[in-house]
Amino acid sequence: MTQLYDSSAQRPGALPPPGCPAHAGTGAEPLHAPEFGRDPFAVYRRLREAHGPLAPVELDGGVPAMLCVGYETALEIMRRPETFSKDPRNWRDRNEGLLSESSFAPRVLRPRPQVDFVDGEEHRRLRGAIEDSTGRIDPGALRTYVERTADTLIDQFCEAGEAELIGSYCALVPVLVMGQLFGCPQEIMDRLLRGVAAFIDGSDPLGGDRVAAEALRELIDLKRREPAADITSWLIAHPARLTDEELVEQLLLLLGMGTGVMPGLIGSALRLLLTDERFSGDVMGGSMLVEDALDEVLWTDPPLANMGLYFPVHDTNIGGTRLRAGDAVMISLAATNRDALLRSPHKQGNRAHLAFGAGPHACPGRSSARLIASVALEKLLDRIPDLALAGEVEQLKWLSGVFVRGVITLPVRFAPVIKPGSRRTMVPPGVRPGERDQPPHPDQRDGRQDAPQGASPLPSVPSLSLSLPAPPGSGGEFQPEGEDRQKQQSALLGFLTRWRRSR
Incomplete structure (x- = not known):
């Protein structure tokens, strides 16, 4: 039988290893510490062994969260928008004024009309615009x-x-x-x-x-x-x-x-x-x-090791943990993909990874x-x-x-x-680049422009500005402006x- 524990308390019977920040009495692993930067995967393993699929962490100074390191639990969170919101307006610690104004995470993960920070109809409207345009x-x-x-x-x-x-x-x-x-x-x-x-x-x-x-x-x-x-x-x-x-x-x-x-x-x-x-x-x-x-x-x-926060809209039990409404939960894409309990282990051609997230977001x-x-x-x-x-x-x-x-x-x-x-x-051996005459670029021979139909010629080095053809049927071209290369x-x-x- 799964034993439930509160998100604000340490998992019963799980003693932190020597040197773990939990010995200081907080039970939360500081992800902003140098140890995490040196070997994040060792930290993920320790968290999973000590706490299971959800572990208490500190994103930066004074910003607590639960880190999801279990694959199946992550999928459940990402696929249950009726329970887990992406809207930071549901962040209880923020609403109660418990987060430091100088902390990085709250300044970045703040309420904003961006598709990754809204839910429901607002999310569907913004996502539809992005998907249709791209x-x-x-x-x-x-x-x-x-x-x-x-x-x-x-x-x-x-x-x-x-x-x-x-x-x-x-x-x-x-x-x-x-x-x-x-x-x-x-x-x-x-x-x-x-x-x-x-x-x-x-x-x-x-x-x-x-x-x-x-x-x-x-x-x-x-x-x-x-x-x-x-x-x-x-x-x-x-x-x-x-x-x-x-x-x-x-x-x-x-x-x-x-x-x-x-x-x-x-x-x-x-x-x-x-x-x-x-x-x-x-x-x-x-x-x-x-x-x-x-x-x-x-x-x-x-490359996106840990993604934005989810917030339960009501008290809920998941992965052996009881979460309170408004708790911050971060999905560790790096940790969940290495979960030893993964039902679909990584093998060639398998793209069931969570690197791009899952669910509506x-x-x-x-x-x-x-x-x-x-x-x-x-x-x-x-x-x-x-x-x-x-x-x-x-x-x-x-x-x-x-x-x-x-x-x-x-x-x-x-x-x-x-x-x-x-x-x-x-x-050739013994010849340094630039020490001999070089043939003209194909686009410059006899003044001809041999670029593909509808495309602008590539600029000469060292310019990093490109003029590229628009998609077929779009009726226009991408034309960067300005000459200040x-x-x-x-x-x-x-x-x-x-x-x-x-x-």
């Missing part, structure tokens, strides 16, 4: 955007024979693609990324949120005047008639996937492809191995996110097939905060590849520098 992106067109973005970035380091791939590739691909899909001009993208950086690394979450929101409001005003074939314009025109505040919030959510989660997915999958013998061999760049590597990451080390952009990641990996391994990790895997640095996890350094070495003309041509590159590199530091 659904207008043709997968073939999206693949083209990613391939051309990847080619431009690879051209910037392929002749060097070495690179740090997180900052120069894994994090930039989704950022640039999202900017194009939003139809975002360079000057607005500059401020948008600065705001997102301050939000992600916690240096000024509220200030960063305001800067990003102001940039998006300017983008929305522009698209109201000059609609085009982009997600922003489609959201504005959707029959759900989103307010400007609602438009800002849904765009922030989509941008957060591209800047806070997808770099970790691409980087961690690439780490596996470079270091795990299961993914090595003559066909390392094959699409099936790339898909298998993505599945492995999503099962064993998902499952990630609405999961198919596009996976396509972007897979194409970015395939393109890189096709262009530079002999990539090898420079150094030992144990020396890699990790971003391991409460919410997001992933490698933040991935140095590689390879035989230099000449970018113009024949991209497969290796630089150095400003755009500086904004992106500034964002990446702060992103690397966000721990």
